[in-house]
Amino acid sequence: MSPSAISTTPPNGMDKTTDLAASAIEQKIAETAPALSKIASDSKLAPLDASKLKFTRNTTPKTLPALDDPIRNTSSFCTDHMITAVWSASTGWAAPELKPYGPFSIMPNASVLHYATECFEGMKAYRGFDGALRLFRPDCNTRRMLTSATRISLPAFEPSELEKLIVNLMAIDGAKFLPEDQPGKFIYIRPTMIGTHAGLGVQIPSEAMLYVIATYMPVLSEPTHGMKLLASQNDMVRAWPGGFGYAKVGANYGPSLIAQQEAKSRGYDQVLWLLGNEGSVTEAGASNFFVVWKSKEGKLQLVTAPLADKIILDGVTRRSVLQLVRERLSDNKTGLQPLEIVERKYTMTEVAEAYDDDRIVEAFACGTAFFVVGVSDIHHRGKDLKIPVVRGNAGEYATLIKSWLKNIMYGKEQHEWGYIVEPKETL
Numbered sequence: 001m002s003p004s005a006i007s008t009t010p011p012n013g014m015d016k017t018t019d020l021a022a023s024a025i026e027q028k029i030a031e032t033a034p035a036l037s038k039i040a041s042d043s044k045l046a047p048l049d050a051s052k053l054k055f056t057r058n059t060t061p062k063t064l065p066a067l068d069d070p071i072r073n074t075s076s077f078c079t080d081h082m083i084t085a086v087w088s089a090s091t092g093w094a095a096p097e098l099k100p101y102g103p104f105s106i107m108p109n110a111s112v113l114h115y116a117t118e119c120f121e122g123m124k125a126y127r128g129f130d131g132a133l134r135l136f137r138p139d140c141n142t143r144r145m146l147t148s149a150t151r152i153s154l155p156a157f158e159p160s161e162l163e164k165l166i167v168n169l170m171a172i173d174g175a176k177f178l179p180e181d182q183p184g185k186f187i188y189i190r191p192t193m194i195g196t197h198a199g200l201g202v203q204i205p206s207e208a209m210l211y212v213i214a215t216y217m218p219v220l221s222e223p224t225h226g227m228k229l230l231a232s233q234n235d236m237v238r239a240w241p242g243g244f245g246y247a248k249v250g251a252n253y254g255p256s257l258i259a260q261q262e263a264k265s266r267g268y269d270q271v272l273w274l275l276g277n278e279g280s281v282t283e284a285g286a287s288n289f290f291v292v293w294k295s296k297e298g299k300l301q302l303v304t305a306p307l308a309d310k311i312i313l314d315g316v317t318r319r320s321v322l323q324l325v326r327e328r329l330s331d332n333k334t335g336l337q338p339l340e341i342v343e344r345k346y347t348m349t350e351v352a353e354a355y356d357d358d359r360i361v362e363a364f365a366c367g368t369a370f371f372v373v374g375v376s377d378i379h380h381r382g383k384d385l386k387i388p389v390v391r392g393n394a395g396e397y398a399t400l401i402k403s404w405l406k407n408i409m410y411g412k413e414q415h416e417w418g419y420i421v422e423p424k425e426t427l
């Protein structure tokens, strides 16, 4: 669809064209999670309810792999249990279950296998240096999951109920797979929703399943000299206006793998995703991207792409970085100069210009998977920008921000973003 088709305003003042997604999503929420909806609904469907959780203990629990067991680096080793919750358009959400991790069967004509009705979240549980097990801002992940699910016509749910389910999974499996005597370790949690409706018609799934699994993930080794980014070429974009770049849906990732592979084969770590002829800078791989530069007027700024045009993902790490910088880097108390936060559309041309003028201070990418990683190189149209990494593999700001976040995640700083999970033997 051309941008002009998206922005046509009909005479009655309400923009029916741009409203296509927004009103459909509002309707979906009213039908499937009426408590969340602004519009009236007489829906009788059962809401997602964590208090109904049924528990079946795994009677063949796994052996905890040793710290040096290579299985830990494969992202294939899941914990003993998982959460599942089944939804149907006629009854709503059935009682969720916490049960042994294992395969489930779906029909070959299931919606998800044909029409990409799949969305997911990525978060971690951290074993703190104070012994506590923490989630980091789980409310942000569960709210984003609602956004992603409804964007692809999967049912809505109360995010706080999903949060309780995640907490229950970690309360059961956390103590074993993240032992208290191994502080500084994490486990990756993957809430997922799929359309299970069996039928090949291109239609909204009338059946769906929500599930949550937890797995070991390799500690993504930080590039010793910082991350090298290859700016995307014109024949490949990650997301576009009116699309779904802001949703964590599987459909965003499969098609980007070939670019990632090509970047790797050319010696780069990730693709820096640009958009449009003007080369708007959006994200780095599946991470948000930040530049610290001096503006032409000499202002020290932290620049990142905006959320409003729905091209980039509203990263929990991104949002936390911005909040911490706003709270802690607005004065001179840290020893580093204050940063002005700028969330706006900016282009690779501006970055290259700042580079030529020697105004780039540093750049970094951030997300749950990579955490905060300094960027050392950006290759764009035959030109290599060498970004300063004065602290070995990152700049001063990235290094400081990273330490703040780490302290919160691992309990060195008690902070409201750290949600403590109390272990349970049974439910």
Ligand SMILES: *Cc1c(COP(=O)(O)O)cnc(C)c1O
Pocket (backbone or CB within 6 Å): 122, 248, 283, 285, 286, 287, 288, 313, 314, 315, 316, 317, 318, 366, 367, 368, 369
């Ligand atoms: C998951 C993801 C991020 C990072 O989000 P966090 O909530 O910080 O983990 C950024 N961009 C994309 C495209 C992502 O998929």
